[in-house]
Structure formats: structure tokens, C-alpha cells
Amino acid sequence: MSELAVAVFAAETGSHLIRAPRDPRFRSFCASFDEAAYRARLAAAGLRWVARTAASFPARLRAIHDPPPGLFVRGAAELSLLDRPSVAVVGARACSSYGAEVAGQLASELARAGVLVVSGLARGVDAAAHRGALDAGRTVAVLGCGIDRDYPRAHAHLASRIAADGLILSEYAPGVEPAPWRFPARNRIVAGLARATVVVEARERSGALITADLALDEGREVMAVPGEITSHLSHGTNALLRLGATPVTCAADVLEAIGVEPAPQTPVPPVEPRLAVIHASVVDAPAGVDELVRRTGLDAAHVSAVLTELELLGLVAEAGGVYRGVMR
Amino acid sequence: MLARTVTHALVGLNPCAVEVEAHLQRGIPSFAIVGLADRACQEAKHRVRSGIASAELDWPTKRITVNLAPAGLRKEGSAFDLPIALAVLAASDQLPPDALEDHAAFGELALDGRLRPVAGALVAAEGARRAGLTRLVCPLESAPEVALAGVEPVAAHHLAEAVAYLRGERDPPAAPAVYDLPDAPPGPDLADVRGQERARRALEIAAAGGHNLLLVGPPGIGKTMLARRLPGILPPLDDDAALQVTRIHSVAGVLPPGAGLVRVPPFRAPHHTASAAAVVGGGPGPRPGEASLAHGGVLYLDELPEFPRPVLEALREPLEDGVVSVVRVGGRAVFPARFQLVGTMNLCPCGARGDPGTACVCTPQRIERYRERLSRALLDRFDLVLAVPRPRGSELAGARGESSTDVRTRVLLAREHLALVSSPLADDASALLTAAVERLSLSARGRARTLRVAHTIAALAGADVVGASHVGEALSYRPPAELTA
Numbered sequence: 001m002s003e004l005a006v007a008v009f010a011a012e013t014g015s016h017l018i019r020a021p022r023d024p025r026f027r028s029f030c031a032s033f034d035e036a037a038y039r040a041r042l043a044a045a046g047l048r049w050v051a052r053t054a055a056s057f058p059a060r061l062r063a064i065h066d067p068p069p070g071l072f073v074r075g076a077a078e079l080s081l082l083d084r085p086s087v088a089v090v091g092a093r094a095c096s097s098y099g100a101e102v103a104g105q106l107a108s109e110l111a112r113a114g115v116l117v118v119s120g121l122a123r124g125v126d127a128a129a130h131r132g133a134l135d136a137g138r139t140v141a142v143l144g145c146g147i148d149r150d151y152p153r154a155h156a157h158l159a160s161r162i163a164a165d166g167l168i169l170s171e172y173a174p175g176v177e178p179a180p181w182r183f184p185a186r187n188r189i190v191a192g193l194a195r196a197t198v199v200v201e202a203r204e205r206s207g208a209l210i211t212a213d214l215a216l217d218e219g220r221e222v223m224a225v226p227g228e229i230t231s232h233l234s235h236g237t238n239a240l241l242r243l244g245a246t247p248v249t250c251a252a253d254v255l256e257a258i259g260v261e262p263a264p265q266t267p268v269p270p271v272e273p274r275l276a277v278i279h280a281s282v283v284d285a286p287a288g289v290d291e292l293v294r295r296t297g298l299d300a301a302h303v304s305a306v307l308t309e310l311e312l313l314g315l316v317a318e319a320g321g322v323y324r325g326v327m328r
Numbered sequence: 329m330l331a332r333t334v335t336h337a338l339v340g341l342n343p344c345a346v347e348v349e350a351h352l353q354r355g356i357p358s359f360a361i362v363g364l365a366d367r368a369c370q371e372a373k374h375r376v377r378s379g380i381a382s383a384e385l386d387w388p389t390k391r392i393t394v395n396l397a398p399a400g401l402r403k404e405g406s407a408f409d410l411p412i413a414l415a416v417l418a419a420s421d422q423l424p425p426d427a428l429e430d431h432a433a434f435g436e437l438a439l440d441g442r443l444r445p446v447a448g449a450l451v452a453a454e455g456a457r458r459a460g461l462t463r464l465v466c467p468l469e470s471a472p473e474v475a476l477a478g479v480e481p482v483a484a485h486h487l488a489e490a491v492a493y494l495r496g497e498r499d500p501p502a503a504p505a506v507y508d509l510p511d512a513p514p515g516p517d518l519a520d521v522r523g524q525e526r527a528r529r530a531l532e533i534a535a536a537g538g539h540n541l542l543l544v545g546p547p548g549i550g551k552t553m554l555a556r557r558l559p560g561i562l563p564p565l566d567d568d569a570a571l572q573v574t575r576i577h578s579v580a581g582v583l584p585p586g587a588g589l590v591r592v593p594p595f596r597a598p599h600h601t602a603s604a605a606a607v608v609g610g611g612p613g614p615r616p617g618e619a620s621l622a623h624g625g626v627l628y629l630d631e632l633p634e635f636p637r638p639v640l641e642a643l644r645e646p647l648e649d650g651v652v653s654v655v656r657v658g659g660r661a662v663f664p665a666r667f668q669l670v671g672t673m674n675l676c677p678c679g680a681r682g683d684p685g686t687a688c689v690c691t692p693q694r695i696e697r698y699r700e701r702l703s704r705a706l707l708d709r710f711d712l713v714l715a716v717p718r719p720r721g722s723e724l725a726g727a728r729g730e731s732s733t734d735v736r737t738r739v740l741l742a743r744e745h746l747a748l749v750s751s752p753l754a755d756d757a758s759a760l761l762t763a764a765v766e767r768l769s770l771s772a773r774g775r776a777r778t779l780r781v782a783h784t785i786a787a788l789a790g791a792d793v794v795g796a797s798h799v800g801e802a803l804s805y806r807p808p809a810e811l812t813a
Contacts, residue, residue: 093692097810123692154696232687288717289526289804300525301785305800312763319808320675321526321545321715 003069011173058082068171072147075163086116091125091200097319099201104132109251111137138166144186146176187211196221202236283325331418336455340661343455350415355391363396382441383488388420406436407446432456443467447581453477536742537784545716560732593625600634614661622667632671
């Protein structure tokens with residue numbers, strides 16, 4: 001009775017199983033299940049299966065109290081990728097542009113330091129984290145649906161980029177439809193794979209908080225990015241901080257927590273003097289063009305032109321007409 | 329007895345000569361109108377009969393047949409009342425036989441014999457001029473339009489007045505003086521807008537370059553207020569454009585009574601429940617829609633994604649070619665529709681996104697659906713996309729801004745500059761543009777759009793070379809990544 005049979009049986013009965021059930025139907029299923037043929041079909045589809053008992057199964061994930069029977073795997077990388085120090089970057093799907101910016105920046109710097117970024121391929125923070133990590137290295141996505149599905153559909157391209165030299169994982173066999181209850185289950189795998197979980201933005205009741213809880217249950221580090229106390233999107237993260245999560249203000253905070261040396265910093269060139277006034281003002285506090293006109297006394301045309309240059313230099317980012325400084 | 333009058337029916341924006349023949353025969357008294365006349369036109373029978381009686385003239389007790397020729401053309405509306413009445417009067421010898429020579433007629437009759445204005449007098453008068461007719465009998469209110477077409481209006485208040493003139497009993501009534509709508513911008517003034525420097529600047533660039541403008545931001549921050557002030561800073565219409573706009577407005581019946589040429593660029597703001605036919609034109613007789621009424625001016629679409637997709641897609645033709653061609657069973661018409669499009673939208677359906685003070689309750693799927701309602705093709709038509717954040721309280725308490733007249737002066741200079749010189753791109757400007765193409769993944773279309781706007785900005789600055797700061801500013805009006813992703 002193999003773990004693969006358990007996973008396929010779970011998929012066919014639409015249930016969630018972590019070990020062989022005592023169910024007569026399972027016994028009759030096992031009798032008719034042709035494992036070799038199933039593996040051949042998986043291989044033909046470019047998919048792999050790694051059982052919980054296999055040596056290549058990630059040790060950190062095996063250590064959680066309800067590890068999946070095994071993982072379906074898509075992507076070019078070896079499974080040993082998962083043994084690297086890894087950090088889960090998770091957060092709200094409906095995040096703010098600030099949240100997306102921070103997630104992307106963090107993930108990219110973590111990846112540069114050789115840390116594997118794990119997330120859930122969802123919209124918002126998850127996708128920003130994957131994209132940021134791809135800029136500097138490889139990343140792993142864990143799905144809450146069958147391994148053959150790209151969910152959400154809009155992220156099919158992102159998924160193919162991740163699979164190109166990273167990994168996409170799922171405990172669910174091909175053909176399993178996404179369902180709301182599968183995502184919290186997916187989160188335990190995200191948290192279980194990572195040494196530390198960073199929550200970037202989360203509302204009061206967010207799936208990202210479930211991931212944080214699960215990480216805490218397994219004794220992993222939980223970290224949160226502080227947000228404005230007036231924003232709904234910070235209620236969840238600020239609540240985590242109040243409970244004792246480690247605040248994250250830069251990638252180095254995360255690296256320190258998991259004991260990884262940061263990548264050597266490239267010295268940051270100073271901002272050109274003609275751009276400096278406006279840059280300093282934006283870094284002080286995010287503002288729209290009109291606000292900057294009032295602060296600096298320059299005209300709107302000039303301010304707009306300078307902001308575009310700063311944006312091209314990657315020193316400021318714009319969203320909804322409001323510019324803010326970018327972490328360096 | 330047979331008598332004829334000439335009038336002109338509207339086919340789209342073009343006049344088509346219609347001969348109104350009245351034939352009186354002996355027999356049981358009756359009155360029939362033939363020649364593909366629609367309902368309003370058939371009802372002329374009752375108005376004409378009462379009008380003639382009210383003018384203390386005689387209704388012939390004969391068998392009366394009125395034919396509207398060419399009989400194959402559909403006749404619509406009430407403008408045939410006056411020509412029918414005059415033809416019947418001439419056929420019954422109540423007018424001298426040659427009185428109607430050189431005269432066209434156009435107008436509706438009231439039951440008490442008064443003449444009422446009908447839409448399209450300008451076009452009917454142009455038809456009369458082309459047909460070589462020198463005078464047009466019309467209601468008083470239509471006289472300025474008739475005069476614009478170069479035809480002498482015989483402006484009558486009452487059918488009896490028109491008859492007295494045609495009998496030679498009195499001089500032609502003096503036409504009221506034609507006046508242009510006042511030249512100074514009559515609309516709301518830009519000085520009322522406090523703060524909002526960036527939006528004012530974008531409005532000025534849009535006016536100078538004739539660019540389409542999309543305002544993006546939470547509700548209640550003055551997007552509509554800004555858009556309404558765009559016509560006030562546009563240059564007044566030149567003679568040809570003014571005549572064309574007046575013609576369209578005349579046919580649509582939206583010309584203010586007694587007004588002459590429309591010199592001020594029009595502003596049209598159809599609601600998002602408007603149908604495609606109402607926006608681009610249509611109907612059985614084809615009539616111009618809002619897009620044509622905005623010809624030479626501004627078409628303002630508030631809450632752009634709320635408009636049905638077919639309406640937005642139908643706007644692509646006029647945005648591209650400046651004309652709308654309407655093909656119907658009843659006929660085909662081409663209406664000019666070269667307008668500047670100003671649209672507004674929120675960042676999400678509930679409107680709270682981009683507003684730090686409120687929480688957005690939209691799901692990502694809803695936001696995606698909302699944004700998908702705007703096709704890329706339409707989004708590409710907006711040279712300027714402006715994200716407007718909610719202004720702070722202190723900003724709204726600021727001083728009054730520059731007046732529309734001052735801004736318009738700069739716009740006029742920039743337009744002259746644009747027409748005369750084509751400025752080359754400076755080296756640092758083209759380097760900046762290349763960097764933008766790479767870093768911001770600007771498409772080829774986006775690059776061309778940025779260049780157009782940069783040229784306008786340079787013209788506003790009176791510069792002979794498009795510099796880096798011009799390109800930089802132009803780039804700041806590109807669509808936000810959230811809309812293009």
C-alpha cells in the first residue's frame with residue numbers, strides 16, 4: 001500500500017488524506033490501482049512523485065505533525081533545492097501596491113543571499129514574492145489544487161517561469177479542483193517547507209495568518225512587516241507583532257533570524273543633486289505630485305519629470321498617483 | 329388645380345430636395361398625403377387644416393391630394409407642415425401663382441397658425457441655396473440658422489404673416505440679427521479648481537495637443553469638475569469647424585433658439601446607460617449621436633468601465649477616423665465625429681482603492697473583471713492617463729488657480745508652435761526614452777504616445793528641441809501598470 005495510492009484515492013474521492021484510511025473502498029481501490037502505469041502517466045506529463053518515505057522528501061516538511069503522504073512535483077529543479085535555507089513570504093491577495101513592492105523587494109534580496117523563497121502562487125503578495133525571487137534566483141510555489149492546474153489562471157505565465165528552473169509542488173494529484181478548504185491545507189506545506197514565515201500584509205482574518213499559526217505550531221520563526229495602524233491591510237500583521245512576531249524592516253532582519261549571511265552589498269551611488277530635493281521629500285513621506293509641489297515650491301511639470309527619472313532609477317515607486325521611496 | 333412648393337428633407341447631415349405638390353379636384357372633400365410620409369408627417373393634415381383656418385384663410389372643399397416627391401424617400405417629422413399649407417393655399421388660388429417661385433419653405437404649424445421651429449433648419453437652408461432658391465419661408469426662431477447658410481430668411485411668426493408677404497401685401501419681415509455665441513469661454517472657469525496642479529497641467533497638455541485624457545482615481549475628487557473645464561481652454565472653432573458643428577447641432581435640434589454659429593467647442597457627457605445608437609448615432613432616419621455632437625469639442629465619459637462594451641467598441645471608429653458611418657435599412661449617413669475623449673474611472677468597482685482613508689471591499693476577481701471591461705485597444709487611445717490621488721484638506725483651502733483665459737492663451741501659442749515647427753529629439757531625451765522602453769516595458773505604441781505628448785509639452789514650453797524633462801514629464805502620464813497588466 002503505497003503513499004501514491006493514498007494520494008490518488010484522496011483525489012478520486014475528493015477527500016483530504018494524510019495516511020491510508022480504514023475504508024473498504026480504499027482496499028478495493030488498492031487492489032485495482034496500477035502504480036507503475038500511473039507513474040508512467042505522470043512522467044509522460046512531465047510530473048514527478050516523491051513519497052513521504054523517500055529520502056529526497058524535504059526533511060523540514062516531514063517534521064511537521066501532519067505531513068502529506070507525498071508531493072507531486074513539477075519543474076526542472078532537483079528536490080535537493082528544498083534543503084536550502086528557505087523562507088515563506090505570504091500575505092494578502094488584495095494587497096496594496098506598497099505590500100507588493102515590499103514583498104518583491106524582500107524576496108529578491110533573500111534570493112540574492114541564496115535563500116529559497118516559498119509561497120503559494122496566489123494573487124497579491126504571493127505573486128509579488130515569486131516575481132521578486134525570480135529576478136535574483138529560484139523559487140518554489142505550493143498549489144492548493146491538482147499539480148496539473150495553474151490556479152489562478154492569470155498566473156499561468158508566472159507558473160511556467162517558476163517551473164523553468166524552480167519547483168511547483170502540490171500534495172494533490174492531477175485533476176483535483178481548487179476548493180476553499182484546500183488552501184489552508186496548502187499553507188501548512190508552505191509553512192512546513194520554510195525555516196521562517198514572513199507575513200507582508202494581512203487583514204484581520206487572512207489565510208496568511210493561518211500560515212503563520214501553522215509555522216508557530218511547528219516552532220518555526222514567524223516574522224511580520226509592520227504597516228500603518230490605520231490600514232485594514234496591516235491589522236493582521238500588526239496583531240502578529242503584538243503577539244511577539246519579529247518585525248521585518250529589511251531583508252537582513254530575516255537573514256539574521258535564520259542565520260544566513262547577507263549577500264555583499266553593492267554600494268549605492270548617491271542621488272544626483274538635481275533629483276535630490278524631490279527624492280528626499282518622497283522618502284520622508286509618500287506624496288502625490290500636488291503635495292510635492294506644495295512642499296518644494298517647484299512646478300508640477302518639473303516635479304513630474306523628476307519623479308519619472310527617479311522611477312527609472314528605481315528610487316521611487318508610484319501607485320494611484322502617490323509616489324513613495326523604495327527600499328535600498 | 330396644381331401647385332408646388334419646395335422644401336428639404338434631412339438625410340443624415342445632407343439636405344435632399346422634396347417637392348410638395350398639392351392637387352385639388354372636384355369630388356367628395358378629402359385630404360390625403362402620399363409619398364412615404366411617416367406618422368408625424370401624416371398628422372400634418374390636422375395641423376395644416378387648423379392652421380389655415382386660424383389664419384382666417386379658406387380650407388378648400390375639394391378632394392385634396394398632397395404628394396411629397398421623390399416618393400421613394402422616407403419623409404419624417406413636422407417640417408413639411410408649412411410647405412404643405414402653402415401648396416394647398418396656392419392650389420386654391422389664395423396665393424398668386426408665381427408667389428412661391430424662388431422660395432423654399434420649412435417649419436411646423438401650430439393649431440392656431442403660429443410657426444414653430446424644427447431641427448435641421450441650417451441644413452434645409454443649405455439645400456435651398458444649392459438648389460438656387462434665394463429665400464426661405466421659416467419660423468422666426470430658425471431665421472439665424474437660415475441666414476448662416478446664405479439664404480435670405482423670410483421669418484414669419486404666423487402663417488397669416490407669411491401669406492401676407494407672399495401676396496405682396498407687406499415687406500418681407502426683417503430677419504433678426506444673427507449673433508455668434510459669445511467668444512469668451514462661458515463654461516466653468518479653471519480658476520475654481522484649487523490645488524490639483526498636476527491635473528491642471530495635464531488638462532493644459534491635453535488641450536494643446538488635442539490628446540485624449542483618462543482620469544483615474546477614487547470618486548469625489550473632482551474628475552468631472554476638471555473635465556468640464558477643458559472646453560474653456562480649447563481654442564475657439566474656426567469658420568469651417570463652427571459651421572459643421574452648428575449643422576450637426578441643428579440637425580439634432582440642440583441648438584439654442586436664435587443662436588448663430590457655435591464657436592465654443594461643445595462638451596457632451598452621455599450617461600453610461602446610453603445605448604450605442606445614442607452615443608455614435610443611429611435610428612431609422614440616421615441621427616447624429618453624442619460622439620458627433622461632441623465634434624470639435626469634448627466627449628466626456630464618466631465611469632468609463634460602466635459603459636457597455638459595444639458602446640465603447642463603437643467609439644473606436646470615430647477615434648480612429650473622426651467620422652461615424654451609420655448604415656440602416658432606411659439609409660446610410662456619415663457624421664463627422666472628431667472629438668477629444670475624456671474618460672474617468674476608479675481603480676476598482678467600489679471606488680475605495682487608491683484612497684488610503686477607506687477600505688476596498690472588492691475581491692481581486694471583481695477588480696480584474698472591472699478592468700477587463702476596457703479593451704487594450706481603447707486604453708491605447710488615451711495619450712494621457714492621470715492617476716489622481718485624493719487631495720488633502722489643506723489643498724482645497726488653497727488659493728484660486730489660474731483662470732481659463734490665461735491657460736487658453738498658452739494653449740493657442742502651443743498650437744501655433746506645433747503647427748509650424750517639428751522639434752527634433754535631444755540626445756538625452758532619446759536616451760531617457762530608451763531607458764523607459766527597457767525598464768518600464770513600454771510598448772511601441774506606448775513609445776509613440778509618449779513622443780506625441782513630449783512634443784506637445786515642448787511646444788507649451790516654446791522649446792525648439794524636445795528635451796529630457798519633456799520626455800520625463802510625458803512618461804509620467806503613461807497608463808499605470810495596474811491597468812495594462
